[in-house]
Amino acid sequence: MPLTRFSVKPLHTLTRTLAAVAMGRAAPDLVITGARVLSTYTDRIHPDREVWIKAGRIACVKPAGTAKKHFATVAGAKFSIYDAAGAILAPGLVDPHVHIESSMMTACAYAEAALLNGTTTLFCDSHEIGNVCDAEGIEWMLRDARQAPLNIFLTVPSTVPATSPQFETAGGDLTPAKIGKLFDKWPEAVALGEKMDFVQVAMGDKRSHAVLAEAIKRGRPVCGHIYGREFVAAGAASGITDTHESIDRDIADDFLENGIWV
Structure with missing residues (x-):
């Protein structure tokens, strides 16, 4: 049972799905593109990145434009795009x-x-x-x-x-x-x-x-x-x-x- 109506599915139920998206075998649900990404692991702001979201979870972070190029030739691949140009994506x-x-x-x-x-x-x-x-x-x-x-x-x-x-x-x-x-x-x-x-x-x-x-x-x-x-x-x-x-x-x-x- 999700803790709130906004909660995502538990990670253990999504690992294969997220891995498939991260490898490009499956399309994400949403791509947030064009933003700079703040990484609390590297202590750096990485420019021109896009974030692939699947089932409410981050599957991967790629260079901006990767999704359009990669999935252009994949039949049936559909995903929403949010243009975050000029913004900084940061962890909550x-x-x-x-x-x-x-x-x-x-x-x-x-x-x-x-x-x-x-x-x-x-x-x-x-x-x-x-x-x-x-x-x-x-x-x-x-x-x-x-x-x-x-x-x-x-x-x-x-x-x-x-x-x-x-x-x-x-x-x-x-x-x-x-x-x-x-x-x-x-x-x-x-x-x-x-x-x-x-x-x-x-x-x-x-x-x-x-x-x-x-x-x-x-x-x-x-x-x-x-x-x-x-x-x-x-x-x-x-x-x-x-x-x-x-x-x-x-x-x-x-x-x-x-x-x-x-």
Whole structure:
């Protein structure tokens, strides 16, 4: 089942088709021609290229004009051409961490604005709606996200409620069991969201580590949220794989030395 109505077929179902197109044995569906192509592999902008698209996937990049010349004598070869002369083709941007609800917009509305600015994939930590509406709110947001014109993946909120009942009245309580069910039900639930209770993790809190276990035993990455150099090693030892809280060079170095991406 595609994640969204815009999703392409899985790569493993298309490898023979894409190989045939790349070799010129079969025609692409679409050729985007005349543009310069930005390659993030070579760190270069390659001039006068065309991109062959088949089944929504890039089959190959060729010198501009190749398709017309090659398929001119191939009976029945038909494809659409988009003239992108003067443009630069670049990979879409990926936003690795966003709280869509903080924008006060639905996932679809947010996606439209993001797409217009070059972002084609979002990784959303729906902590806020989970903190108010529990797992039901997260699932509502995921159903909406499936209609968005880009890919939206979920990092399942890991710390709901964020604090103890003495400090907040939360509408949600995402227990380890609920988190496990979200992973199992929604294929776009690809990681555990930022583990904000990093002190509890370091001190061995049972619930915190039970939440970690739901992700780790399913092979999902665990996103971190660590302040304080004294907590870095314990976070890494507990399975945290990345963090976006590198507030200075020293702690950033600590993260990297302990195997945590920043």
